[in-house]
Amino acid sequence: MASATDSAKNEEADLVLTWSGRWTLAHRILAVNLLTLALIALSLLYLDAFRNQLGAERMRLVEREAIVTADTLAAVPMGQREAILAKIGRSTRSRLRLFDASGARIDDSWRLTGPTYRLRDPTTQAWNKDVARALDRGFNAIVGEPNLPDFQEPAVDRLGAWPEARKALRGSRVVNAMRAAPDLTPVLSSAVPVDRDSVLLVTANDRDFTRTVRSQRRSLLLALALTTIFSILLSVFLARTIVRPLRRLALAAHRVRLGRAREVKVPRLPSRRDEIGMLARSVADMSQSLRHRIDNIEAFAADVTHELKNPLASLRSAVDGLERVDDPALRHRLLAVVRHDVLRLDRLITDISEAARTDAELTRARFEPVDLGPLIEQIVAANEARRTTGDVRIAFARPRKESTIVLGEPGRLARAIDNILDNAISFSPPGGLVEIAASEVGGQVRVRIDDEGPGVPDEAREAIFNRFHSVRPEGEDFGRHSGLGLAIARAIVEGHDGEIDVQDRDDAPSGARFTIVLPAADLT
Numbered sequence: 001m002a003s004a005t006d007s008a009k010n011e012e013a014d015l016v017l018t019w020s021g022r023w024t025l026a027h028r029i030l031a032v033n034l035l036t037l038a039l040i041a042l043s044l045l046y047l048d049a050f051r052n053q054l055g056a057e058r059m060r061l062v063e064r065e066a067i068v069t070a071d072t073l074a075a076v077p078m079g080q081r082e083a084i085l086a087k088i089g090r091s092t093r094s095r096l097r098l099f100d101a102s103g104a105r106i107d108d109s110w111r112l113t114g115p116t117y118r119l120r121d122p123t124t125q126a127w128n129k130d131v132a133r134a135l136d137r138g139f140n141a142i143v144g145e146p147n148l149p150d151f152q153e154p155a156v157d158r159l160g161a162w163p164e165a166r167k168a169l170r171g172s173r174v175v176n177a178m179r180a181a182p183d184l185t186p187v188l189s190s191a192v193p194v195d196r197d198s199v200l201l202v203t204a205n206d207r208d209f210t211r212t213v214r215s216q217r218r219s220l221l222l223a224l225a226l227t228t229i230f231s232i233l234l235s236v237f238l239a240r241t242i243v244r245p246l247r248r249l250a251l252a253a254h255r256v257r258l259g260r261a262r263e264v265k266v267p268r269l270p271s272r273r274d275e276i277g278m279l280a281r282s283v284a285d286m287s288q289s290l291r292h293r294i295d296n297i298e299a300f301a302a303d304v305t306h307e308l309k310n311p312l313a314s315l316r317s318a319v320d321g322l323e324r325v326d327d328p329a330l331r332h333r334l335l336a337v338v339r340h341d342v343l344r345l346d347r348l349i350t351d352i353s354e355a356a357r358t359d360a361e362l363t364r365a366r367f368e369p370v371d372l373g374p375l376i377e378q379i380v381a382a383n384e385a386r387r388t389t390g391d392v393r394i395a396f397a398r399p400r401k402e403s404t405i406v407l408g409e410p411g412r413l414a415r416a417i418d419n420i421l422d423n424a425i426s427f428s429p430p431g432g433l434v435e436i437a438a439s440e441v442g443g444q445v446r447v448r449i450d451d452e453g454p455g456v457p458d459e460a461r462e463a464i465f466n467r468f469h470s471v472r473p474e475g476e477d478f479g480r481h482s483g484l485g486l487a488i489a490r491a492i493v494e495g496h497d498g499e500i501d502v503q504d505r506d507d508a509p510s511g512a513r514f515t516i517v518l519p520a521a522d523l524t
Contacts, residue, residue: 030235051213058206059176059188065092066190066202067174073098073194086112093117094204101169101197103159117205119151120183132214133184139217151179151187162201165191169199185210245269245276249283256287308348315341352484365409367496369521372404372413372438372445379418380436383425392428394421396436404438404445406518408496416492419485420449420500420514427453427512440520447516455504455512464502465490493518 069088073081085096089109093116098107110116122129140147154161164175168191179187189203245267252266266284269277318337325331380396406413424434432452439446456464465486493500498518505511 034231050216054209054212055178055186058186058209059178059190062094062188062202062204063174063176063190063192065094066192066200069096069202070192070194070200073200082107082109082112085109089113089116092204094202097157097201097203098194099159099162099165099169099199099201105157105159106198108157117207119153119181119187119205120185122183125183129183135217135221136184136214148178148180148186151181159199162189162191164189165199165201167191168193172196181205242276245272245280249280252287253283256290308345311341311344311348315345365412367407367409369405369523370408370410370413371402372406372417372447372518373399373401375410375414376417376436376438376447379414379421383418383421391431392425393431393433394425394436395433397438399438399440403440404447405521405523406445406496407521408518412492413496416489416500416516417447417449419489420516423485424449424451424453424512424514427451429453443520445518445520447518449514449516450505450508450511452508452511455510456502461502465500 065088069085072084072088076084081098085098085107086109088094089096090113094109095116096107096109097105100106122133137147139145159165159169164177168175172193174190174192176191177189179189181187185205185207186209187203187205189201191199191201193199248267256266266287267280268284269280271277272280315338318334318341321334322331322338325334376396377398380394383394421434421436428434428451434452435448435450437448490500493516496518498516500514500516502512502514505513
C-alpha cells in the first residue's frame, strides 16, 4: 500500500546517537537514573561548604570570646582576673587560661568551676559512634579535607605546649587553632595577648558542631540510599517493560530475516497501549504482510513457469516440424504457428513484467490529486483512435468537473480502468454498448463499467481476478490474452486503498458490471 507522503531525507539524522550509540538501551536507562544520584552526590560538596562555614562561624565565636575577655582582663586588677575567667568559662562552657611571659600558667577558670567540658574516650562509647566516626573520615576523604591534628591535654600545662599562644604573645595578635578530640569532635582554641607580659588561651570542645554536621550527613545519606534503591528499581522496571519486549521483537525480526521457519510468531502485546505495543503490532503486521508477499511471489513464479511452458512447447514442436517437413503449404502453417507463439510469448512476458512491477512501483509512487473524469475521457478517446473497439460502442457519462478527484498515480489508475474497459469490449457482442460512469458518493468515488456480454457466473466472480485466470469469449484466438489484465487492475486499485468487484447488471437482460471504489481526495 502506497503512502501519500514521502519521508524526509534527513529523517535518520534525527535518530543518530553520537556519544552513546554503542550503549545498550538498558545501560542508557541506568545511566540516566544514576545521573540523578550524581547530582545528589554533588550535594556532598555543598555539605562540605556548609561544614566549613559552620566551623568558621564557631571559630569566630571563640575568637570573639577571647578578645572580649582579654580586654576585660586588661582593665581589672590581677587579683580579680581568675574570678572573671571562671564566670565567663561557666557561661560559655569553655576553659580560659592565662600564661605569663615566662610560660607559667598564672590563672585557670577550671580551678574555680571544675571541668566545663569533658573529652570522651572512644573505647567507652557505643558502636554507632564508631560508625559515625568512620563516615566522618570517609566524607573527608571524598571531599579532600585533611584530617585535623589530634588534641590532647599536655601533661605539663605551660605556654610551650600551646603553639597558638606562643605566636599570639610574640605577635600581639589573635591566633586560632582547631584540633580533633579522641572522639573526633573539634576542639577550638583562640589565643590573644592581654598585655605585653601575658596571653589568654580559650579552648572549647564544640560537640554541637559535630552533632549538627552528622545530622545533615545522615539525612543526605538516607536520601542518597533511598534514591539509589529507587533508581535501581526504576531501571529494572524500565528494562523489563522496554528492553525485554524490544529484545523479543528484535529476535523475532531476526528469525523473519533468516526465513528458516515458514511462520514466525511475532509477539503482538495486545495488553499494551503504549509505543512498545504499537511497535509490536506493527512488526507483527509487517511480518505477516511480508510472508503474504513472499507466498504471492512464489505462487506467481510457479504460475509464470506454467504459463511459459505452453507456448514454448508449441514453439518447440513447430520448429522441430520445420526440419522434417518439405511441403510448402505445411511449412507455411508451421511458420504461422511460430509467429503466433512468438507474439503470444511477447505479450505474456510484457504482461508478466507489468504485473511484477505494479506492487513495487505503487509502494514508491508519489500520489497526487487525479480527476477521474478527464482521465477516463482520454482512455475512451485513445481506444476509439486505435480502433480497438471494433464495432462496439462506448458511452461515457462525464461527471461534473472536479467532482471525482482521488489521490493516486495517474498512469496506474489509467491502466486499471483501461484493462477493465478492454475486458468489457472483448466480451461485448457485435454492435454492443459499453457504458462508463463516474460519481462521488459519501466520500467515495465510484467508477462503473457495464457491458452487454454474457456476465460472470457467481462461482467465478473472485477467480477472474486471479493471475493467469482466463475465460475468453467464443471465437477469440487462443493466447490473445494472458489472463493478467484483471489481476493487474485489482492490484492497482487495492494499492490505492480501493476495492473492485463484479456483479450482474440489474438494468439489462445480460451483462457484467465492474465497479471500482476509491476514497475521494480531501483537498480542504
